[in-house]
Amino acid sequence: MKVGLFVTCLVDLVRPRIGFSALRLLEGAGCEVVVPGRQTCCGQPAHNSGDRAAALALARKVVREFDDCDYLVTPSGSCGGMIRTHYADLARDEPALKAAVDRLAARTYELTDFLVNVLGVQSVPGRFEGTVTYHDSCSGLRELGVKRQPRALLGMVPGLEIREMATPEYCCGFGGTFAVKYGEISGRIAERKCEDIATTGAGTVVLGDLGCMLNIEGRLRRRGDTTTRVLHVAEVLAGPDE
Amino acid sequence: MTTTTQPPRSTGHSTGVPAAPARNGTGTFKQRAHDKLHDAKVQRAMRNFNLAGARARAVDEVPNFEDIRVTGAAIRDRALANLDVWLERFEREATRRGTRVHWAESHADINRIVVEIARAANVRKIIKSKSMVSEESHLNDALEAEGFQVVETDLGEYIVQLARETPSHIIAPAIHKSRDDVADLFQEHHRTPRKDSAADLTMEARKFLREHFLSADMGISGSNFLIAETGSTFIVTNEGNGRMTTTLPRVHVAITGIEKVVPTLEDVSCLMRLLARSATGQTISNYISMNTGPKQAGDSDGPEEAHVIIVDAGRSRLLGSDMQEALRCIRCGACMNHCPVYQNIGGHAYGWVYPGPIGSVLTPNYIGLENALDLPNAATLCNQCGVVCPVKIPLPELMRRLREKQVERGLRPWQERVGLKAWAWAAERPAIYGWLTWVAARIGRLAGGQRRLIHRLPGNGWTQERDMPAPEGATFRELYAKRQAGRR
Secondary structure (H helix, E strand, O other): OEEEEOOOHHHHHOOHHHHHHHHHHHHHOOOEEEOOOOOOOOOHHHHHOOOHHHHHHHHHHHHHHOOOOOEEEEOOHHHHHHHHHHHHHHOOOOHHHHHHHHHHHHOEEEHHHHHHHHOOOOOOOOOOOEEEEEOOOHHHHHHHOOOHHHHHHHOOOOOEEEOOOOOOOOOOOOOOOHHHHOHHHHHHHHHHHHHHHHHHOOOEEEEOOHHHHHHHHHHHHHOOOOOOEEEEHHHHHHOOOO | OOOOOOOOOOOOOOOOOOOOOHHHOOOOHHHHHHHHHOOHHHHHHHHHOOOHHHHHHHHHOOOOHHHHHHHHHHHHHHHHHOHHHHHHHHHHHHHHOOOEEEEEOOHHHHHHHHHHHHHHOOOOEEEEOOOHHHHHOOHHHHHHHOOOEEEEOOHHHHHHHHOOOOOOOOOOOOOOOOHHHHHHHHHHHHOOOOOOOHHHHHHHHHHHHHHHHHHOOEEEEOOOEEEOOOOEEEEEEOOOHHHHHHHOOOEEEEEEEHHHEEOOHHHHHHHHHHHHHHHHOOOOOOEEEEEOOOOOOOOOOOOOEEEEEEEOOOHHHHOOOOOHHHHHOOOOOHHHHOOHHHHHHOOHHHOOOOOHHHHHHHHHHHHOHHHOOOOOOOOOOOOHHHHHOOOOOOHHHHHHHHHHHHHHOOOOOHHHHHHHHHHHHHHOOHHHHHHHHHHHHHHHHHHHOOOOEEOOOOOOOOOOOOOEEOOOOOOHHHHHHHHHHHHO
16 A cells, blocks of 8 residues: 655644654554655645635646555645645646546545544554643544544553543634734634643643644743643654654 | 725725724724724623534534535525525515515615605604614614614614614624623613613613613514515514514514525525524524514504515625625524634624624625725634534635635735745745755744744744744755665
8 A cells, every 4th residue: 555645844844753753653554655755735825825826736736746646644634634625626627637636635634534544553653641632623623524533543542641622623723824914813712722721731732733733832832831742643643753 | 905994995886885883993904803802891701702502502402403404505595596586576475465675786775765764654763673784784874864763672782872883793792792881881871870780781771672662663673584485574583672673663674685585484494493503502582573564454463564675785796606605694693603713803803794704705795805805814714614504604615715806806915925926936846945945944943942932933923922833953855865865
């Protein structure tokens, strides 16, 4: 099984270790993992900014680069949702591209969804001592139905206890360029998320999207919380790099 | 940046609608949002506002709620697909039963028609139950300018009227007000000793409103639906004020949009299963009033004259467009009740009649894309609104399409356009992109310092309210290349 890892532009630039965690999880589960070297971004920032032409160009690029993979797997519900639910509309005027997009969309998975629903993994290498709370990022949850999968996997990690926050499905306020264009509103939404996290008493918040991670961690630190850890679910599941 | 509070520029199809009154807040969307975020009273009120939990419980009681949503959306689509047919059917049936049907193409038409009806019937005092369409045309101001006394009778509307404001929510108009605010307003306007409890305040409003109900010459209401097969108007209320507004005065005028028509009573019964649950978490509203024509011989009550004003004011432009789905809206407010942006800034920051996600879609469509540039962009696209919408309006998708229209019409700021183009150009060229990110990862790492946190980024949008965790210092791309080289 040849799995193409779509690293995502944010992981590439800001947190490569998330990409390597995903890589180790997939390889550990027996996948042949390839990382197409020309990949950059799925085009979502352009798509959400109304620049359809730029989004289409990047969609075309992703489709080409992952065409020969059995699956495209990505450690992001947001980028996975973009490919699986939005590329088709971008390609609507080009039948050949539309067909290729449909083929790719059907093979595209968010990482935890893939591990649970395609590979059916029964164990994970990670170890973790402590209590975590899980934030459901919007795109993964509402576009891809990622809810049970990360919790099922975290439940396999020895020593890890999950304590749910009151509103895990409530948006963290990231919203891509929204966080920059409407920083004040975005910050207030993030503040509500941080309060919810703090109320759980969990030492770590785990989630599956780096954009939301940067938002939540950035707000936690600004409000003076220097201890609550913010980790990608892949990091927790894969454990430390040997 | 253009704002929604400035008088709209002519768009060729503008209906000349006045902007929201300055008393709701002034300046750009961002300034209004900023003011509301720093208004302790508004913030306390918004923190206490939670209809989402009530909805969730009410929806859980219905095992096939999702099926009802699908049916509800289909009912609305069927009506919209042949809107002219159903409107004409409504007009025929309503006219046959003695209702006078008026067509208002613009907001100015609404005000003109109501004034004409009021003058012809020698009206002095007018009572109103909730009508958001009348907020679009600032009907109260227009009527007062013509010398009529206007009294809102929905408790929330009454409160915002006393405060000289407009509703900040489509079904909970005074949600931004605290009990203290209301106590102050009643004391000032009723000239009575200050009341503290909600029950006492409500009883006081009831006493004052009762006098108005009994002395008014005209009642103005909205209409949640227009039922084509019977020619009836249909209103949903919780306070009973709607029933008195439509039956006690000599003249009843219902004002509603063209999109509110539905073919049959059966259709309405399905939509009613969605409306109250989605809005307030009630299984059904306290009152449902269906009015069909004026008082007939043998009727014990009812108005002598019944009028319906059916309003276009921008709506027909959405028909057949990629925005048509917005016309399905049944005005439950669930989208705003679940919106993280609305929950923080409240309704007045949006600048026009309809706040929240549906407002961010309707406002640019009704008053002009260029007059509401912020609204479709001021959303995280979290899709909580789309998930709860009882008629499955794809609200985030409609906001995204409006963003595309802004780009197509060159309405975005030049910095944003240049930035996007430059980024997209690089993202299509992996070698250049790889080099740029190589540099950025290192600069970011340095900027993060010891604590690995960046406290200020250019533009300060991100760092206004939060830090930016610094990059690790090398890109995945280069680290992966090294790893692969090491394995060979």
